[in-house]
Amino acid sequence: MLSSLHHQPSKCAGYYCRPASNASYYCRPASNAGYYCRPASNASYYCRSASNAGYNCRSASNAGYNCRSASNAGYYCRPASNASYYCRSASNAGYNCRSASNAGYNCRSASNAGYNCRSASNAGYNCRSASNASYYCRPASNAGYNCRSASNAGYNCRSASNASYYCRSASNASYYCRPASNAGYYCRPASNASYYCRSASNASYYCRSASNAGYNCRSASNAGYYCRPASNAGYYCRPASNAGYNCRSASNAGYNCRSASNAGYYCRPASNASYYCRPASNASYYCRPASNAGYNCRSASNAGYYCRSASNAGYNCRPASNAGYYCRSASNAGYYCRPASNASYYCRPASNASYYCRPASNAGYYCRPASNASYYCRSASNAGYYCRSASNAGYNCRSASNAGYYCRPASNASYNCRSASNASYYCRSASNASYYYRPASNAGYYCRPASNAGYYCRPASNAGYYCRPASNDSYYCRPASNDSYYCRPASNASYYCRPASNAGYNCRPASNASYYCRSASNAGYNCRPASNASYYCRSASNAGYYCRSASNASYYCRPASNASYYCRPASNAGYNCRSASNAGYNCRPASNASYYCRPASNASYYCRPASNASYYCRPASNASYNCRPASNASYYCRPASNAGYYCRPASNASYYCRSASNAGYYCRPASNAGYYCRPASNAGYYCRPASNASYYCRSASNAGYYCRPASNASYYCRSASNAGYYCRPASNASYYCRPASNAGYYCRSASNAGYYCRSASNASYYCRSASNASYYCRSASNAGYNCRSASNAGYNCRPASNASYYCRSASNASYNCRSASNASYYCRSASNAGYNCRPASNASYYCRPASNASYNCRPASNASYYCRPASNAGYNCRPASNASYYCRSASNASYYCRSASNAGYYCRPASNASYYCRSASNAGYYCRPASNAGYYCRSASNAGYYCRSASNAGYNCRPASNASYYCRPASNAGYNCRHALQIAPYP
Structure with a gap:
């Protein structure tokens, strides 16, 4: 196609193009007024000629561009700017595109090394480039997995069923491994947040890598033994030299121990006199x-x-190994279940952290993995269900009461499902090869492919079903009255619009970043791609919406349905929230969900400094608004028009809002059935803090109650009449409760306001005395627990039962850990003393060495990773899991660069439409300062323009008003073109 365009200058002369440095280029010849193109502000738009209304194409000059022809009606293509796009160009016959029959496949052309590919010769493989450590490959032989290629043996792998990246082979179906980039390899069973290495040869063992001698180990023969790394003095450990012991350090003499001579004994610490060890009898x-x-x-x-x-x-x-209670009847010796306090029994064999169902002889039992609020079950009367059992390690089951749950047999014969370790279930029946479903517990059916957070809708035969990604409380839906569906591609959170022939379609609301929409009646409109939280689209008939339309090319807007988006007027093309009336504002462009803004003249503004992606500003007019600090998973503030509202952390699908009239309240959005608030006047209430997704306060009308939301089967409440009692929800392994009848339990009661504990019946104790308000302790009986003793005052830890670990040793005072607002783990090994990192349970790694105090890392709320290995002391980089890479050398504080090897360059990766680069040799160019994320380099003589490099000196390049960069020669003022390497010169 490239050559054909070279021979058709008349069709190229008016093209608006993106530079070759970015894989996502689109063109639209001015001479073809009927062409609709993607606004450059987002890399995922495709040109479409009026005469080919049904086609979406990429430019021929970039072999990796996706196309869709009538003959391939089932193919949808996305631009290369996002790793999860589908493509198939005629000139790249070797590439497979996304078709209904291959719903989960991504392909990119070889010419775009940084992108996902899948060649016909490797039909079973989905690969990401090695240059982006978080890319995965998936050989056909391991259908349920996405793994790194052999040439990148040290890199993260992950199973398609889990958002966290771990290595997992068919022989170790439940295990995941951490990449070598973090000192040693850490493995863990998907069902448990605690990571342990486990090799096939040691099937019963969970261990940390040998390179981290102080790390946890646990052998099958010593099921109760766990060891913490020596680098955290407050932890329990069992060094090889003390094979028979699972003890606290000498400095914590009062804590649990278990000696080899008392192999069968577990003892409580002396400080809890009411606990006894079991006698030999x-x-x-x-x-x-x-x-x-x-x-x-x-x-x-x-x-x-x-x-x-x-x-x-x-x-x-x-x-x-899990804080949740499970029952076990003598007749089912191999099973463990939930407590009788819950009508449905949940079981699991001790051999695995993932829960398995009870046998058919106990037809009424339902199971669920403790790590997820969704229950798996199978009753004898529901023969169509699949269950987990020791003999069928690969099965996840669903209970009859939760019709929406699907299972996946280990053989993967007809189903593909999510693993129990993740709240989002993915399934796919052979008869619906391209569909994935969510459970029915949420009004309609929600689907999504196991390989990605993107959901696929149900087929027309299920007209009343709605889909939604598990990662967000916002539902994707399609009313039965609209026979055609809106679907999300499995590889990406972005939705594809319906064709003009489906005029009655409505798109997803702005409450979720990943929607596309375009109704036939708004043919000229292009909607927001999933890669960015800002929506574009606004027709005159929808005055309440802010949109991107052909006639308003310079506007980036979010629909009015979500008050927290920023728009930008054409007069401030490069900004998304900067207006003439707010001249003092510096903002991020709409192409990136993270906004930066803070007018110097308004000291009361909180902004996200370029060096840290986690800040969001609030306008001065909303002085009472607090923004997200870097220590927390990214809050998004509400606009001034909703002055009384608080923000919600992007890292969690649960929105928090506070109306002015309810100043003391924090609530969940209406998109989720379980709303809980906590009025300031009820200080004793515990609400769902951002740090833990499992808490929800009851409404003011039930002032005395603490409950879980309806979305989770296990509810725990506290009635006003039992003011002294507090309970934890089942979704989190840690229960807090102390009924008077269980004197042995340590819980939070009115009389013990300062304490938070687990019940005595559970080996994992959480304690917190009023004098040590910020500390929690865990018992030695479980490796995944973090403890704190008085002698280790510097440690704040979270238990493994909750995906969010906290730890901060006194000796590393300058290190901050992840807040619980995101199910992300931070860990810092002694060998990486300067780093705080995220565990593999979340694809995002964070690290910030104390020696580089000026570097802040990205929060987990955005799939952007910052990491800075000692070898790149001057750089903070983002991993490829998010299209936008940031790296900057200390000496170029305002720039973002890729790596030390490109020290002279300030660059952004091609995975995001906004590229920045400035080589030292192009001193005459002004590059994109961190405060103006949407800019390219520009020559002083072209002050109004932003350009790529000196090699395009004759070009006036794309103004910031369009996030996709196009260079254009001054002689073609009306055009946005490619640089000299473009298809053909332009008049």
């Missing part, structure tokens, strides 16, 4: 505290479990 049991005489102990053969009282015939037991 009960060799196979672990006793309850004396104060709970009626309780049965757990058998030694199930070392990781704790039992309920004899009065509960079903014996509810809890494996130490």
Whole structure:
């Protein structure tokens, strides 16, 4: 196609193009008024000629561009600017495109090394380039996996069923591994937030890598043993030299220990006098505290479990490896279940952190993985269901009561499902090869492909179904009255619009960043791609919306349906929220969800400094608004028009809002059935803090209650009449409750306001005394727990039962850890003393060495990663999991660069439409300062323009008003063109 365009100058002369430095270029010849192109502000638009209304194409000059012809009606293509686009150009016959039959496949051309590819010769592979460590490959033989290529053995791999990237082979179906880039390799079973290495040869072992000698290990023969890394003095550890012990350090003499000579014993710390160890006469049991005489102990053969009282015939037991309680009846020795306090039993065998269902003989039992609020089940009366069981490790089940859950047999014969370790279930029946479904517990069916957060809608035969990505409370839907569906591609959160022939279509609301929309009646409109939180589209008939239309090319807007978006007038082309009336504002362009702005004249503004992607500004007129600090997962503030509203953290699908009339309240958005608020006047209430997705306060009308939202089957409440009691929701392994009848429990009661604890029946204790308000301790019985003792005052830790780990040793005072607002883990090994990192459970790694205090990292709320290895001391970089890379050398504080090897360059990666670069040899050019994310370099003589480099000196390049950069020669003032390498010269 490139050559053909060279021979058709008349068709190219008026083209607006993107520079070759960016894979996502689009063109639209001025001579073809009927052509609609993607606004350059976002890399994911395609040109479409009026005569080919049904086609979306990429420019021929970039072999990697996607096209869609009538003959390939099922193919949708996305631009290369986002790794998750589908493509198939005629000139790239070797590439497979996304078709209904290959819903989960991504392909990119070889000429765009940084992008996902899938060649016909490697039909089973989805690959990402090695230059972006977080890309994955997936061989056909491992259908459920996305792994790195052999040549990148040290890189992250992850199973399609989990957003976290881990290596996982068919032989180790439940395990995930951490990349070598983090000191040692850490593996972990997907069902448990605690990471342990596990090699196939040591199937029963969970260990940390040998290169981190102080790290946790656990052998099958010592199920109760866990070791913490020596670098965290406050942790429990079991060094090889003390093979028989799982003890606290000498400095914490009062804590639990277990000696080899008492192999069957678990002891509580002396500080809890009411706990006893089991006597030899009960060799196979672990006793309850004396104060709970009626309780049965757990058998030694199930070392990781704790039992309920004899009065509960079903014996509810809890494996130490998970804070949730599970029951176990004598007749089902191999199973562990949920406590009787919950009608549905949830089970799991001790052999795996993922929960398995009870056998058919217990038809009424339902299971669920403790790591996820969604239950898996299978009752005998529901033969169509699949269950998890020890013998079918690959099965996830759904309960009849949650019709929307799907399972996936280990063989993957007809289903592809999400693993229990992730709240989002993915399934796909052989008859609906391209569909993935969500459970019915949310009004309609929600679907999404296992490989990505993007959802596929149900087929027309299920007209009433709605889809939505599990990552966001906002639903994607399609009313039955609209036979055609809106679907998300599996590879990406972006939606594809329906063709003009489906005039009745409505698009996703702005509450979720990943929608495309374009109704036939608004043919000239291009909507917001999923790659950016800003929506574009606004027709005169929809005055309340801000949109991007052909007639308003310079506007970037979000629809009015979501008050938290910023728009920008044409007069401030490069900004998304900068207007003439706010001349003092510097902002980020709409092409990036993270806005930067703070007028120097308004000291009260909080902004996201370029060096840290996690700040969002609030306007001075909303003085009472707080913005997201870097220590937390990215809050998005509400606009001045909703002065009374607080923001919501982008890292979590749960929105928090506060209306002016309810100044003291924090609420969830209406998109989720479980709304909880916490009025300031009820200081005793615990709401769903951003730090933990599982808490929800009850409404003011139920002032005394603490409950879980309806979206989770396990509710725990506290009635006003039991003011002294607090409970934790089942979605989080840590329960807090202390009924008067269970004197052995340590919980938060009115009389013990300063304490938060786990029940005595659970090996994992959480404690917090009023005098140590910010500390929590865990017991030694579980490796995944972080503890804090008085002697380790500097440590703040979170338990493994919750995806968010916190830790900060006193000796590393300058390190800040991740807040719980995002299920991201931070960890810092002794060997990486200067780093705070995210665990593999989330594709985003964060690190910020204390020695580079001026560097802030990106929060998990955005798939952008910043990392800075010691070898690149001057740089902070973003990983490829997010199209926008930031890297900057200390000496070029206002610039972002790729790596130390390009020290002289300030660059942005091609994965994002906004490229920045300025080589030292192009001193005459002004580059994109961090404060103006949408700018290219420009020569002083072209002050109004932003350009790529000196090699295009004769060009006046694309103004910032269009995020896709096009250079144009001054002689073609009306054009935005490619540089000299463009298809053909332009008049």
